[in-house]
Amino acid sequence: MPPLKGQLLKWIGNKQKFAEEIISYLPTTYGTYFEPFLGSGAVLARLAPRHAVASDVFGPLIEIWRQLHDDTEAVIGWYADRHATISRMGKVEAYEKVKASYNAGPNGADLLFLSRLCYGGVVRFRKADGYMSTPCGPHNPMSPASFAERARIWAARTRFAEFVHADFESAIDRAQDGDVCYLDPPYADSQTIIYGAQSFSLPRLFDVVARAKDRGVRVALSLDGSKKSGDRKIALPIPNGLFEREVYVQVGRSMLRRFQMDGQTLESEHVSDRLLLTY
Structure with missing residues (x-):
């Protein structure tokens, strides 16, 4: 199994830097691994399980993952074709052209390129019509050769996953006794401009987790913890008795706040996440 290298998708809330710590709290033996808020x-990819169901309600995102699984070279071609326009028209112009294409008809190929170039991985949409509005970021885009190497590594590490376009409830309801679910939903304190946050219901998620726990499924759930470097604790309606343990994972500075505050260093904006465990 090749070692994990970098992000495949730049995505707000990406847990890559903290994946090893999160995994340290997961059971060491389990049947099938479920991740119903797949995102990045x-x-x-860090866990690289032998049996997995990975899902998301966002169709263009799952299109990327399915294609990576079924035809990795096609995904490499998606990126290379769009990257080639940079030399012809410039980075920002190429980005805006692809963004216009995506907004005219949402699709995984355009979303892949946009996620790599958008500001801070903040994939945001207008609530009214789903229009992606994130500007191009200041960073230099990854070369097609580097992306190709990364895509092949990620394809290898996720090759045993089934990728499903589904709402979290239908995905979690598939899990049975002995399985494990890791949940990383939209956070309650997030701005509604962020992908997936507009219609998400935390109480509904808690109901689904309770049913899964009753079936013998072990669930780990990442949620808002504290902001302002620990000075502000996020209050959440967590049902009594649903979770057996609560730990905190330090996740560094808020990329969303950096985006909102135009790239300031945000020394007072360190964030920690709750990790709630039903076992």
Whole structure:
């Protein structure tokens, strides 16, 4: 199994830097690993399970993961084709052209390129019509050769996963006794401009987790912890008795706040996440 290298997708809330710590709290033996808020797939790829169901309600995102699994070279071609336009028209112009294409008809190929070039991985949409509005970031885009190497590594590490376009409830309801679920949903304190946050219901998630726990499924759930470097604790309606343990994972400075505050260093904006465990 090749070692994990870098992010495949730049994505707000990406857990790649903290995936090893999160995995240290997961059971060491389990049947099938479920990750129903797949996003960047960081925990899935770091864990590289032998049996997995990875899902997301966002269709263009799952299109990327399915294609990576089924035809990795096609995904490499998606990126290379769009990257080639940079030399012809410039980075920002190429980005805006692909963004216009995506907004005219959302698709995984355009989303892949946009996620690599957008500001801070903040994939945001207008609530009214789903229009992606994130500007191009200041960083230099990854070369097609480097992306190709990375895509092949990620494909190898996620090759045993089934990628499903599904709502979290239908995905979690598939899990049975002995399985494990890692959940990384939209955070309650997030701005509604962020992908997936507009219609997410935390109480509904807690109901689904309770049913899974009753079936013998072990669930780990990442949620808001503290902000302002620990000075502000996020209050959440966590049901009594649902979780057996609560630990905190230090995740560094808030990329969303950096985006909102135009790249300031944000020394007072360190964030920690709750990790809630049903076992």
